[in-house]
Amino acid sequence: MRVAYVCLDPGIPVFGTKGASVHIQAMVRELLKLGHQVEIHACRIGDAVPGDLTDVPVQVVPVVGTDPAQREAAQVEASQIVAHRLMENPPDLVYERYSLFSTVLAQVNSVTGCPGVLEVNSPLITEQLDHRTLVDVAGAHVALRTQVDVAASVVCVSDQVSDWVRGVTGCTRVHTISNGVDPARFFPHPEDPSTAVVTFIGTLKPWHGVHDLVRAAACARTDWQLRIIGDGPCRAELQELADGLGIDADFRGAVAPWEVPGHLAGSAVAVAPYPDLGGEQNQYFSPLKVFEYLAAGLPVVGTRVGQLPELLDGVGLLVNPSDPSGLAAAIDELVLDPGRRARMGEQARSRAVQEHGWDRVAARILGTVGVSDGAQE
Numbered sequence: 001m002r003v004a005y006v007c008l009d010p011g012i013p014v015f016g017t018k019g020a021s022v023h024i025q026a027m028v029r030e031l032l033k034l035g036h037q038v039e040i041h042a043c044r045i046g047d048a049v050p051g052d053l054t055d056v057p058v059q060v061v062p063v064v065g066t067d068p069a070q071r072e073a074a075q076v077e078a079s080q081i082v083a084h085r086l087m088e089n090p091p092d093l094v095y096e097r098y099s100l101f102s103t104v105l106a107q108v109n110s111v112t113g114c115p116g117v118l119e120v121n122s123p124l125i126t127e128q129l130d131h132r133t134l135v136d137v138a139g140a141h142v143a144l145r146t147q148v149d150v151a152a153s154v155v156c157v158s159d160q161v162s163d164w165v166r167g168v169t170g171c172t173r174v175h176t177i178s179n180g181v182d183p184a185r186f187f188p189h190p191e192d193p194s195t196a197v198v199t200f201i202g203t204l205k206p207w208h209g210v211h212d213l214v215r216a217a218a219c220a221r222t223d224w225q226l227r228i229i230g231d232g233p234c235r236a237e238l239q240e241l242a243d244g245l246g247i248d249a250d251f252r253g254a255v256a257p258w259e260v261p262g263h264l265a266g267s268a269v270a271v272a273p274y275p276d277l278g279g280e281q282n283q284y285f286s287p288l289k290v291f292e293y294l295a296a297g298l299p300v301v302g303t304r305v306g307q308l309p310e311l312l313d314g315v316g317l318l319v320n321p322s323d324p325s326g327l328a329a330a331i332d333e334l335v336l337d338p339g340r341r342a343r344m345g346e347q348a349r350s351r352a353v354q355e356h357g358w359d360r361v362a363a364r365i366l367g368t369v370g371v372s373d374g375a376q377e
Helices: 019-033 068-088 104-112 124-131 137-150 159-169 210-219 235-245 257-264 288-295 324-335 338-355 358-367
Strands: 002-007 037-042 058-060 093-097 116-120 153-156 174-176 197-201 225-229 250-253 267-272 300-303 316-319
Touching: 002 019, 002 104, 019 037, 019 093, 019 257, 019 288, 019 358, 037 068, 068 104, 093 104, 104 116, 104 137, 116 137, 116 358, 124 137, 137 159, 153 159, 159 174, 197 210, 197 257, 197 288, 210 225, 210 235, 210 324, 225 257, 235 250, 257 288, 267 288, 267 324, 267 338, 288 300, 288 338, 300 324, 316 324, 324 338
Parallel strands: 002 037, 002 093, 037 058, 093 116, 116 153, 153 174, 197 225, 197 267, 225 250, 267 300, 300 316
Antiparallel strands: none
16 A cells, blocks of 8 residues: 655654654554555655665655744645645555644545545644744644544544544544554663663653753752753753752763664663643643653653553552652652562563554554555555
């Protein structure tokens, strides 16, 4: 089956290092493993191309503009360009990652009848209004409703995102399918014998709670080494905070997705310190980092938000969000109990392999439109 994978979100480079980029690469990889032919249509590529995806055809339509209104118009234009390309040579399936002004899936379906899957990873309209600038609010709503109305299946990464889509569009063809991990790429490594390493992976932005983690390190009552893998707009202030608190944190910076497992090596405990964002409806993420922690056989200390209570049941400890002292106490508890860490880590690995592989995620998503493997045309 020929699959057109579409991502016209100008904030996401297909071959980048952020979580959204990792998600795209994982889904493309699984589609290929299932025997499908995949062509990517995107507005940003990035330069962190995994070796196993170098031969995937990529069509690029850049989105440019000097102000928000121009960029929004450019997204509409990019959508039209990609749609016309696909109308001329229709695929068997359009798999589109939802972006604010794209209607590729709907346009192609209206002309060719090609079915489509719309993957929704966050309430983008709400995000744009809250954190950035959205000029054409009505246009963004129309684009979403247009896509949802004709999609054979709408797949959301969390119940909160599913609820948002239903509330905004009234659509009932909505499925919640969480993110996943490749257990062959993430697997257990021995702990650093010299010290207990406590590790965070992710973009350094306020809603990931890394400030609380640095403050927790200052509250610790036992010795452990804080390792932070990732980069972002908060890095400088986080380093300044660590220095001011006398914390010798190991900031690794941005690393390519295929390098992340090596940077996790030696860790004893992993952390997902999401802060209080003002209500459960705002905890709509499906945390890639946590699935990767589990596959790496690491016990996790996380906050009591979103999907974490379910994901970490029996394989980690939960604390209240935005509570550095409580976070420190839970980390200390695991650092001081290597036997418990080992038991939790074994169960975490088992759960990742049995329940959260990207192969299972892809199969579930394709199953919503009646597709199994590449032999099914």
